[in-house]
Amino acid sequence: MTLFGQPKMNEYLSTTKQASLYVLIFPECGFFKVGKANNVYARCQQLKHYWGDPDYDGSFELVAPESTVFRLEKTLHLLLTKNYAADVLEGDGHTEFFRMGALDLVLPTIDLFVKAGVVPTSLRKGIDLRGRRPIPAEPLWDHLYWHRTRSISSMSLME
Numbered sequence: 001m002t003l004f005g006q007p008k009m010n011e012y013l014s015t016t017k018q019a020s021l022y023v024l025i026f027p028e029c030g031f032f033k034v035g036k037a038n039n040v041y042a043r044c045q046q047l048k049h050y051w052g053d054p055d056y057d058g059s060f061e062l063v064a065p066e067s068t069v070f071r072l073e074k075t076l077h078l079l080l081t082k083n084y085a086a087d088v089l090e091g092d093g094h095t096e097f098f099r100m101g102a103l104d105l106v107l108p109t110i111d112l113f114v115k116a117g118v119v120p121t122s123l124r125k126g127i128d129l130r131g132r133r134p135i136p137a138e139p140l141w142d143h144l145y146w147h148r149t150r151s152i153s154s155m156s157l158m159e
Contacts, residue, residue, distance in 0.1 A: 016065040016066070016067075017065070017066045018063055018064065018065060018066065019036055019037065019038050019063070019064070019065075019066040019069040019070075020036065020037050020038070020039075020040050020061050020062065020063050020069065021034070021035075021036055021061070021062045021064065021069045021072055021073055021110075022034070022035055022036075022037060022040050022043070022059065022060065022061050022062075022127070023059060023060040023061075023103070023106060023107075023110075023123075024044065024047070024054040024059045024127075025054055025055040025058045025059045025100075025103075026051050026052065026054050026055070026097075027055050027058070028052055029051060029052075029086075029097075030086075030099070030100055031086040031088070031097040031098060031099060031100065032059075032097070032098055032100060032102075032103055032106075033047070033051075033054075033093055033096050033097050033098075034073060034076045034077065034080070034096055034098065034106065035073065035093060035096050036066075036069050036070060036073045038066075040061055040127055041127070041129055044056075044127070047093060050093075054127070056126065056127045056129060057125075057126050057127075058125070058126075059125075059126065059127050060107070060110075060123050060124065060125055060126075060127075061123070061124050061126075061127055061128075062110065062114075062119065062121060062122070062123045062124065063121055064119050064120055064121055065120075068118070068119055068120075072110070072113060072118075072119060075109075075113075076106060076109065076110070077096065079105070079106075079109065080098045080102050080105070080106070081095075083102075084098045084099050084101065084102035084105075085097070085098060085099075086098055086099055107123065110123050111123065
């Protein structure tokens with residue numbers, strides 16, 4: 001702890017839920033996507049049904065406290081939407097796709113937030129997929145399935 005009872009940055013990071021800000025490059029489409037995910041691999045699995053696989057080696061990821069990631073993502077969307085939005089009318093995440101020309105604006109902007117201390121970690125090039133398994137992005141379905149099967153099994157016990 002520091003003066004005034006404020007936690008040190010490393011204490012804060014260890015107790016705060018972490019999330020990833022990602023910049024996924026889709027070279028075949030000529031677009032990139034800025035988004036937030038708790039599991040970038042699972043998010044990529046969802047997106048590939050519409051857009052194909054991103055360039056994992058050419059994409060970027062930053063891990064930070066979830067609240068910081070949300071704010072940074074919204075800031076980048078606000079910065080890019082008016083002049084750089086991709087001409088995509090539908091599909092998963094379509095409002096978060098931007099033309100490749102805007103990448104030269106996004107990366108230095110993220111770096112500015114890092115240098116200013118707003119974001120505690122740096123942007124890392126490449127999405128690390130080693131050893132990751134697909135994880136359902138909608139745990140609610142698992143939760144609902146559990147309740148449904150539990151209620152069905154409890155009904156059979158009552159009969």
